[in-house]
Amino acid sequence: MLDKLQTESRNRRSMKLDQMSRYDILKLMNEEDATVPKAIERELDQIEAATTLVIDSLSSGGRLIYAGAGTSGRLGVLDAVECTPTFDMPAERVQGLIAGGEGAFLKAVEGAEDQKSIGAEDCQRLNVNQHDTVVALAASGRTPYAIGVLEEANRLGAHTVAISCNKDAEMSTYASVAIEVETGPEVLTGSTRLKAGTAQKLVLNMISTVSMIGIGKVYENLMVDVQPTNAKLVERSKRIVVEATGASIEDAATALQKADGHVKTAIVMLLLQCEADEAKEKLQETGGFIRKAVN
Structure with a gap:
């Protein structure tokens, strides 16, 4: 009751x-x-x-x-x-x-x-x-x-x-x-x-x-699977890449462009100094976990 x-x-x-x-x-x-x-x-x-x-x-x-x-x-x-x-x-x-x-x-x-x-x-x-x-x-x-x-x-x-x-x-x-x-x-x-x-x-x-x-949607305390669907989120994506890699904002923007806006791919590219295709492959092999991909 x-x-x-x-x-x-x-x-x-x-x-x-x-x-x-x-x-x-x-x-x-x-x-x-x-x-x-x-x-x-x-x-x-x-x-x-x-x-x-x-x-x-x-x-x-x-x-x-x-x-x-x-x-x-x-x-x-x-x-x-x-x-x-x-x-x-x-x-x-x-x-x-x-x-x-x-x-x-x-x-x-x-x-x-x-x-x-x-x-x-x-x-x-x-x-x-x-x-x-x-x-x-x-x-x-x-x-x-x-x-x-x-x-x-x-x-x-x-x-x-x-x-x-x-x-x-x-x-x-x-x-x-x-x-x-x-x-x-x-x-x-x-x-x-x-x-x-x-x-x-x-x-x-x-x-x-x-x-x-x-399930691998976070790296450190960063939401690395954020969708850059508006101007605010595009800028946030750049900042996330900078925070995760220590790269300049210019290098982060370039990596994101090569990665078709995919934040995880851009991060792995910069951390491993590799191309987008290789970064995507490593992420796929590790179920999308950045830490596993770069280690």
Whole structure:
């Protein structure tokens, strides 16, 4: 029942929220938000287990698929779409499902989250299989859509992960890995776009970033698979090559031109003083890991 969930309980510190000064409300919200990282810290082992599953999927040609309703669904979609420009990950390899379809990202679709069958149908539509990892999100841990996704993903043989913000969440029992970040009562009762939403966003940041590091999308602390799709990213690509190699900005630009804008290739060219074809070959041989290619 909802009234037994911590995320739906009343926060004793904010009982007079409508009488507090603007500054005191902001201070209280800030103090409550500061508790989120500690709650996440208690779940790091489970988050690591989730990234292991995702790396396994992405390394074997599978996909990372997020699924959720409302705020949880939007956060999953947001993390998924950011993986393409940040890590040059094809959009079909990291996807986000939201109850009610794409239109629900901008406007609530009433009732969509209440049906397990819609979650199952979305899994079927994506042809989820044993190579994929499906990560379902629900602050309450009991959203029927998210449970439907997990049930069907399990039936289809996929890895499954549940992310919720309550302990002993119902959906945890449907997942191979259960991440339960206990964020407690919200300042505004039941508004899980606040601490619970922040917690889910931070966990997704961890899962996608660590997973992309695990498949060779990062060299040192540089996002070397960034797509130079606009003027800002073209300049960032040059700076990344400079930082990774110690080359001048002019030499970095020349290498990028010869590498057809591919940052990794340009870096290997400069580090090994070789031509683009050889650099590409070495990257291919090492699965895209720059460190392995240059060693």
